[in-house]
Amino acid sequence: MTVIRTAEELRTIYKPPVERAVLKQMSKLDKHAHAFLQRSPFVMIGSCAQSGRADVSPKGDKPGFVRALDDNTVAVPDRPGNNRLDTYENLLTNPNVGLLFMIPGMNETLRINGRAEISIDPELMKLFEHDGRLPLSVMTVKVEEVYLHCAKAFMRSELWNPDSFMERSSFPSFGAMLKDQAGLQDAAADIDRSLAERYKATLY
Structure with missing residues (x-):
C-alpha cells in the first residue's frame, strides 16, 4: 500500500485550492453565518483528546438552538444524553473543536472552528430553558475560523432526496x-x- 506521509506528497495529487475557497474563511460571524445558525437544527461536533483519540458527536434541537452570543462566540446547550461525555472530557484537555452545521434541504453547510469551554453559568443556561428545564451545561466556543462549505458531498450522497431514503x-x-x-x-x-x-x- 502506498501511503502519503508529507504535505509535499499530498500536493502532488491535489491541486492548490481555488482563490475563493481561501478568501471565504473569516475570523468571526458575519450576517450570513448568523442567519445560518438561526435556521440550523443540527450540528456535528468534532473534538480530540490530548492522547489523540478523536470523536464526532451530534447535537440537535429546534432551529436556532445554537446561539451566537456575539460575532465571536457561539453557545451550544447540552441536553440529557447517554452520559458518555466523550466530547466534554476531550475539551478538558484539548479545547479545540470543529462544528459542522446543517439545514435540512440545504446542500451547503457552515463550518466553525474554535476553542471551547464548558459553562454552568446560571444566566447563560437560562437562555436555553425549555418547558422549565435547563440544559445540563452549555458549551461556549470562541470562533477562530468560520466559512461556508460547498454542496458537493450532499449532492453526491443525495442526503435530502426522499427517493434515496x-x-x-x-x-x-x-x-x-x-x-x-x-x-x-x-x-x-x-x-x-x-x-x-x-x-x-x-x-x-
Missing part, C-alpha cells in the same frame, strides 16, 4: 443492534420499547 424495515432496529453489540439478554423489542419510553421522558 432507506426503507427502515430493511435494517435491524436500534434495539436489535444494541442487543448484539452489547451482549444484552433482553429481547430486541423490549429494548426498543424501553428506549422509546426513555426518549419521551428525558428528551429535555
Whole structure:
C-alpha cells in the first residue's frame, strides 16, 4: 500500500485550492453565518483528546438552538444524553473543536472552528430553558475560523432526496443492534420499547 506521509506528497495529487475557497474563511460571524445558525437544527461536533483519540458527536434541537452570543462566540446547550461525555472530557484537555452545521434541504453547510469551554453559568443556561428545564451545561466556543462549505458531498450522497431514503424495515432496529453489540439478554423489542419510553421522558 502506498501511503502519503508529507504535505509535499499530498500536493502532488491535489491541486492548490481555488482563490475563493481561501478568501471565504473569516475570523468571526458575519450576517450570513448568523442567519445560518438561526435556521440550523443540527450540528456535528468534532473534538480530540490530548492522547489523540478523536470523536464526532451530534447535537440537535429546534432551529436556532445554537446561539451566537456575539460575532465571536457561539453557545451550544447540552441536553440529557447517554452520559458518555466523550466530547466534554476531550475539551478538558484539548479545547479545540470543529462544528459542522446543517439545514435540512440545504446542500451547503457552515463550518466553525474554535476553542471551547464548558459553562454552568446560571444566566447563560437560562437562555436555553425549555418547558422549565435547563440544559445540563452549555458549551461556549470562541470562533477562530468560520466559512461556508460547498454542496458537493450532499449532492453526491443525495442526503435530502426522499427517493434515496432507506426503507427502515430493511435494517435491524436500534434495539436489535444494541442487543448484539452489547451482549444484552433482553429481547430486541423490549429494548426498543424501553428506549422509546426513555426518549419521551428525558428528551429535555
